[in-house]
């Protein structure tokens with residue numbers, strides 16, 4: 001028994017479980033009530049066992065009482081009371097449990113939203129669902145269901161043990177020693193199931209990821225005939241989960257039978273020695289019957305305790321994972337006393353910035369760049385050179401490794417994230433639209449915008465004509481990720497959203513290459529509207545944007561190799577921009593002229 005407690009304590013080294021208390025605190029009254037109710041539920045068990053002694057002795061052996069009506073009546077009455085209490089306890093437990101689960105999930109969700117882009121880059125969707133949702137369920141439900149059982153069992157055990165001692169202390173000592181022995185197989189259980197449990201978690205999250213990818217990637221799966229390939233991968237995950245489940249059974253399911261055997265030894269010893277005690281008249285038959293009943297009542301739950309104990313261990317492990325998540329801190333967060341970035345600012349400066357996603361694999365090398373208010377900087381260069389990366393540093397999706405980005409000579413890390421991001425509107429290469437209507441998606445730019453403002457944004461984004469053709473207008477549902485819209489329409493919804501935000505800094509990862517010429521021209525006009533009077537960072541593929549930019553920054557292999565206006569850069573003999581222009585952009589120029 002001591003060993004179990006020791007092992008149990010060892011498990012607690014990782015996480016201090018008292019951290020769950022703040023979640024119980026708001027509901028402490030009902031939670032306490034639920035626990036208190038478990039005391040009579042447990043103790044009432046003993047009443048039945050106890051009542052058997054006078055019944056046996058007075059009615060069956062001595063026959064001094066004729067019609068003991070109160071005994072059967074009492075048994076039924078007690079059971080009714082127990083039933084009512086049970087119902088109330090279950091109700092209260094579910095209520096408290098539901099509230100705590102919701103609160104925990106809310107805290108986890110808030111935590112999730114606080115993490116930086118890099119956190120999500122490294123993880124799969126299945127991991128996120130499992131860690132932030134399933135683990136919270138597992139932690140709370142496992143804990144609460146088992147807590148109720150646990151508390152009532154403890155009190156039932158205490159009162160039943162009291163009955164044992166009341167009837168015969170010699171037999172009771174045997175019973176209690178055997179009881180202790182029955183717990184022995186539980187020692188080390190945690191260590192035995194921990195690795196299997198960890199693997200089960202990652203296998204279960206792999207299955208969620210598989211579903212997500214099959215959903216999001218269904219077109220790729222169909223077009224590459226990946227049905228069989230996907231099926232094989234899925235079948236692998238399933239058989240992995242299967243073998244883990246079997247492993248879990250191998251490691252735990254002998255517990256209960258083992259405890260069964262130990263318990264039967266106890267019952268055997270009690271009956272054997274008990275018979276001797278009766279024959280030598282040391283105890284009455286009533287004592288004996290009452291003792292055996294109490295003993296069986298005491299041992300019955302213990303036999304299934306093995307399974308219970310596993311469940312509790314699993315929910316403890318889930319609690320540990322939950323608290324690990326809650327303890328981990330986002331790396332990109334507000335400094336203490338962070339300032340608010342004012343809307344009116346004059347210049348943005350990149351000072352010797354270096355950046356890497358993976359340690360010692362530099363993606364941006366020593367880049368310096370000055371941008372004045374209202375200027376447009378166009379980034380051009382080879383694919384994978386670091387253009388998208390450099391612009392993602394401005395709203396702090398990632399933080400620089402060294403150097404600094406400054407707005408009006410103050411490091412952007414000294415501004416609040418909220419104010420920094422309020423001043424920046426981003427249109428990505430691949431824009432995320434939420435399921436809902438066009439209007440709802442545009443409103444994300446400014447949640448309290450008037451209908452007038454939305455109309456204006458639609459016009460500026462060249463979406464008004466398209467919206468007018470829809471039966472439900474801007475209340476049209478666009479499907480998950482905007483699946484029901486064309487590429488160009490999606491892009492323009494994103495542009496309209498950025499419009500409504502009306503931020504002084506615009507970041508455009510301009511990816512219109514996927515669009516046909518006509519759609520491209522429309523999106524381009526929308527983008528031109530968006531760029532007006534703003535400080536713009538644009539990753540440009542279009543000659544007109546590049547030529548009109550105040551500055552063109554050529555990024556090659558993470559280095560800023562050329563910087564200047566179109567005319568300036570064209571003057572550099574064998575310059576990279578000039579080469580790029582001649583290879584790529586000239587075609588566009590002739591195509592536009594034709």
Ligand SMILES: Nc1ncnc2c1ncn2[C@@H]1O[C@H](COP(=O)(O)OP(=O)(O)OP(=O)(O)O)[C@@H](O)[C@H]1O
Nearest residue numbers: 121357358363381382383384385386387388389390
């Ligand atoms: N989240 C990420 N984690 C790790 N590496 C990344 C990540 N995003 C990009 N990279 C790597 O960083 C480098 C720069 O990528 P980036 O997306 O900035 O290129 P780019 O210039 O925008 O290219 P393109 O013109 O093709 O869009 C690439 O080598 C890419 O593989």
Ligand SMILES: [Mg+2]
Nearest residue numbers: 387388389509
């Ligand atoms: Mg890019």
